Amino acid sequence: MVVSKRYALKLFMSLKYITANVIDRNNGRIVATASTAEHALKTTFECGRSCNAKAAAVVGEVLARRLKVEGLENGQGRGIHVDINKEVEKKGFKNRTKVWAVVNALKDNGVSLIPEDNHDGIS
Template identity: 50%
Template sequence: MAAARTKSYKLRLFISLKFITANVLDQSNGNLVQQASTIEHALKRAFDVGHTTTPKSGAIIGEVLARRVKLEAIHNHPGLERGLHVDVKKEVEKKGVDDVRANDKIVWAILHALKGNGIKIIIDQDFDFHDSTL
């Protein structure tokens, strides 16, 4: 009899000059589990985000996503408490913001906000960035 496979979840980030979207995906089937975005009308109004991408707006997205992930873990996806996998190098090097250093700061702001709000972050790749302490 085969052992039951443990579900794992991946954090995917989409950063443009104006918006940030953070998605949590179920790696077993690719389904969207939860998300937060500066495109959301409620977040734009409450935090005055969605005009440009900054580490501050990244931190807000990380905090909102952390709260949503916690609720999702309680109600629908108990495996989420084991953490979110993220390939930091891949997320930083994605196109979106022209300056890779700016992307780096935004990505780390999101990750630190998630961790600071109780979400375990699992780094999937080796990398050499200035702020790699989680």
């Protein structure tokens, strides 16, 4: 069975780290990932602040670059599906700016995002 909404963005946030994954729903495989837990990213943040909106934006930028390597940045009919409202609900209101920072960084770096059940109007 082939899933029409093949690629999906999933975010994981803790008190210390932010991780963004793009998952292939057909086989459950992670296509690309970026996290503030990575040594290369962790050392770039000032004062070790790896779980704020700036760090979330960096995670989005790095994920966008990795998606370009995989050939998934411009959609090619296969955009990345994201349910922003679900991600905000899952992470809690305090993390809303971090969720939007990741999403906006992906959009700003040329990743084609397809909103699911969206009431906020991203394109």
